[in-house]
Amino acid sequence: MPLPRIRFRGICKSFTGVRALDDVSFDVAAGAVHALVGENGAGKSTLMRVLSGDLPADQGWIEIDGTPVRFDGPRAAQSAGVGIVHQELSLIGGLSVAENVFLGRWPRGRFGLIDRRRLNADAAGVLARLGADLAPGTLVDDLRIAQRQMVELAKALSLSLRVLVLDEPSAVLTPHELTFLFAIVRSLAAGGASILYISHRLDEVFELSDDVTVLRDGRHISTRRTSDTNRGRLVAECVGRAIGSEYPAPTGRFGDTVLRVDALSCPKRFSGVSFEVRAGEVFALAGLVGSGRSSVGRAIFGALGGTTGHLQVADKVGPFRTPRQAQRAGVAYVPEDRRGEGLLMLRAIRENVTLAHRGDVSRFGLLRRSLERAATWAAMDRTHIRASxxxxxxxxLSGGNQQKVMLARWLMRAYPLIILDEPTRGVDVGAKAEIYRIMDDLRAAGAAILMVSSELPEVIGMADRIGIMCRGRLVSIIDNTDRAASQEVILRLAVGEAAA
Known part of the structure; x- marks a missing residue:
């Protein structure tokens, strides 16, 4: 029997009394794509941080190719051929793409100076392998989220690796970029590398992986060949219970028009966008990264300067010039980037939940802690946020609970229009079901929902109508009240082809 590439044996890890990993043991084969699945907080990322030397295990050990290892940091792990691409990006914005790809390994020329020509050439070669259309000299601060993810992947590919850990690598990638990623993963595995692939997207797990391990509440639940299981079984093992239909049943009952957009434009982002959203309706904007789908949502919320055209929410007329003006008109907005734009990561849940409605928990301009606590507990109960x-x-908090905190912020009042940009990005299957339930409750209460999403199964499963963006224009609107829209048709329209 061939020697496993990785052996995890009895791995335990605790944080201030909370058991994040509890006696985790399983093997990873050489030359295999091994998926690691489970709810947020199941211990997946913690286990990978232990493997990559970012955290020490409290108990247990790891073997690589039969040799016990205990890395004292990520640099030592990289030297041993173990690389990781984290879910939360760790790039330096003030440095160029090339400088980030080879961070700490910049080539030197005469007199010990950085050899810029070689640095950029080497980075260009790695980026070409990924199919990433990025200039090596571009500052990371100037990149979109999806482009930054490609830089993180390029960093890993620049190393000679025996083990590559990919933590939610596809969450912000376009279908085109995802195709290149899958080809690279398969090529690395064919060359003998072991790929640990963490994903909440079970379609990817079944398409890409050879083996799959389930973690739940820090414990190992199962490891088996991917071909020996199915979606329902994996979901049940992840959440500890069977989940019914993934998406709420459509009602087909809609009220009056809440949002009317006519010839909305923003220079260099989108042009001439027109559509309507009715009360009780979920209208999805789909398209490739850079198509303008997220920019439309931001413009409606007053977060993009230079927006022109006509916009109306109920009886309030825009375009709105600031988010505060949009909020007063009845618009709620949950952004795509929860870490950069959505949450104050170092502040308490109570502050994050009440952030947009501080006046509701104050009296005579002074914050009332009792009102803040009551409002936060009510919002947490409604959204099922799990926290100490x-x-x-x-x-x-886990990614799913962070996402629910952002949703809870806008549940303190009844908003006619709710904009959700990537509402389940990086969220596990259990938390997804809860977010879909919240969306369905809002729809049933008469809210109009504008959803921006790159996940086509989610778009088709949740949206009553789908608007497809391509190169800054809304090229088509598809009726989806029967939930029968075709992914192929949507993709064809998104890339500028006529639907067959």
């Missing part, structure tokens, strides 16, 4: 308490920092 309302004083816990948002940054200590």
């Amino acid at each position: 308490g309302i004083a816990a920092a948002a940054g200590t």
Whole structure:
């Protein structure tokens, strides 16, 4: 029997009394794509941080190719051929793409100076392998989220690796970029590398992986060949219970028009966008990264300067010039980037939940802690946020719970229009089901929902109508009340082809 590439044996890890990993043991084969799945907080990322030397295990050990290892930091792990691409990006914005790809390994020329020509050439070669259309000299601060993810992947590919850990690598990638990623993963595995692939997207797990391991509440639940299981079984093992239909049943019952957009434009982002959203309706904007889908949502919320055209929410006329003006008109907005734009990661849950409605928990201009606590507990109960308490920092929560904190912020009042940009990015299957339930409750209460999403199964499963963006224009609107829209048709329209 061939020697496993990695052996995890009895791995335990605790944080201030909370058991994040509890006696985790399983093997990873050489030359295999091994998926690691489970809810947020199941221990997946913690286990990978232990593997990559970012955290020490409290108990247990790891073997690589039969040799016990205990890395004292990520640099030592990289030297041993172990690389990781984290879910939360760790790039330096003030440095160029090339400088980030080879951070700490910049080539030197005469007199010990950085050899810029070689640095950029080497980075260009790695980026070409990924199919990433990025100039090596571009500052990371100037890149979109999806482009930054490609830089993180390029960093890993620049190393000679025996083990590559990919933590939610596809969450912000376009279908085109995802195709290149899958080809690279398969090529690395064919060359003998072991790929640990963490994803909440089970379609990817079944398409890409050879083996799959389920973790739940820090414990190992199962490891088996991917071909020996199915979607329903994996979901049940991840959440500890069977989940019914993934998406709520459509009602087909809509009220009056809440949002009317006519010839909305923003220079260099989108042009001539027109559509309407009715009460009780979910209208999805789909398209490739850079198509303008997220920019339309930001413009409606008053977060993009230079917006022109006509915009009306109920009886309030825009375009709105600031988010505060949009909020007063009845618009709620949950952004795509929860870490950069959505949450104050070092502040308490209670502060994050009440952030947009501080006046509701104040009297005579003074914050009333009792009102803040009551409002936060009510919002947490409604959204099923799992936390040690309302004083816990948002940054200590799992991705799914962070997402629900952002949703909870806008549930303190009844908003006619709710804009959700990538509402389930990086969220596990259990938390997804809860977010979909919240969306369905809002729809049933008469809210109009504008959803921006790159996940086509989610778009088709949740949206009553789908608007497809391509190169800054809304090229088509598809009726989806029967939930029968075709992914192929949507993709064809998104890339500028006529639907067959």
